Amino acid sequence: MGKIWLIVILFVGALGLGLYFVRPSPQNYPVSVPTAEKEKDADLSALEKYCKEEVLKLPVAPFTYDSKEGPRTSGAMPWISQFMPEDRRINQHKSCSMAYSFNGKIAYGEMGQNYPMYTDKFNAAVVSRLSTKIGPPWERVYGDNIKDGAFPMVYRRENTQMGTVDFIDVFSGGLTLYLKINTYYK
Numbered sequence: 001m002g003k004i005w006l007i008v009i010l011f012v013g014a015l016g017l018g019l020y021f022v023r024p025s026p027q028n029y030p031v032s033v034p035t036a037e038k039e040k041d042a043d044l045s046a047l048e049k050y051c052k053e054e055v056l057k058l059p060v061a062p063f064t065y066d067s068k069e070g071p072r073t074s075g076a077m078p079w080i081s082q083f084m085p086e087d088r089r090i091n092q093h094k095s096c097s098m099a100y101s102f103n104g105k106i107a108y109g110e111m112g113q114n115y116p117m118y119t120d121k122f123n124a125a126v127v128s129r130l131s132t133k134i135g136p137p138w139e140r141v142y143g144d145n146i147k148d149g150a151f152p153m154v155y156r157r158e159n160t161q162m163g164t165v166d167f168i169d170v171f172s173g174g175l176t177l178y179l180k181i182n183t184y185y186k
Contacts (some may be wrong), residue, residue: 006162016115034088043114044094047183051096051164055181061100062129063107070098076182079145079152080169086186095169100177107175123172124149130170138168158186 076084076095084093108131111125127149131140137146138155146154154172159166162165169180 032151043091043132043185044164047094047164048096050164051181051183054166054183055096055098055179058179058181059097059130059133060098061102061107061177062133063102063110064101065107066165067101069101070096071096071180071185072099074110074180077152077169077171077180078109079143079154080167080182082143083141083154083156083167084165084182088184089140093182095180095182096176097114102175102177104175114177120150123151126177127151127153128172 017101026156048074051073074095074097076089076093078128080163095184104115108118108122111122111129113122113125113147115122125168130153134155134159137157141154141156142148143154146152154170155168157166158164164183165186169178169179
């Protein structure tokens with residue numbers, strides 16, 4: 001019985017010495033390095049913050065509105081996605097919007113139109129007024145389903161300080177006017 005204990009003690013001692021010499025020294029311990037995924041998430045968080053700040057700088061609806069909601073994050077509309085690189089369209093961009101709900105009779109009247117008639121003329125008047133408030137470095141862009149004097153109206157700029165490409169997107173959804181910023185890292 002004493003020999004068995006001696007063998008067990010020697011075995012445990014040898015095992016302990018082996019682990020002592022095999023384990024890595026403190027300078028060789030694995031260090032937690034930020035992964036590309038964590039960096040991407042941090043970049044997208046910064047992009048969302050930037051997006052929400054920029055949408056607040058857009059002009060407000062050019063007529064009396066009942067409520068203003070935002071900034072809210074949302075997805076890019078199809079007419080904006082056409083201007084984004086393929087690899088940025090799904091989840092490498094941020095879109096933030098402000099929504100202005102309005103009473104049709106009041107807003108149409110302020111824009112010189114009768115509600116609910118002449119929606120195209122009302123939209124053209126809104127586009128005209130907003131266009132005067134959006135200047136350089138923003139440039140008007142056109143593409144599929146985007147024409148002059150109508151919704152949606154789209155502007156583009158490159159922000160070299162942030163390394164982003166930004167779009168202003170203005171469109172109507174019934175009795176709500178939406179002003180959006182869509183942005184992605186260049």
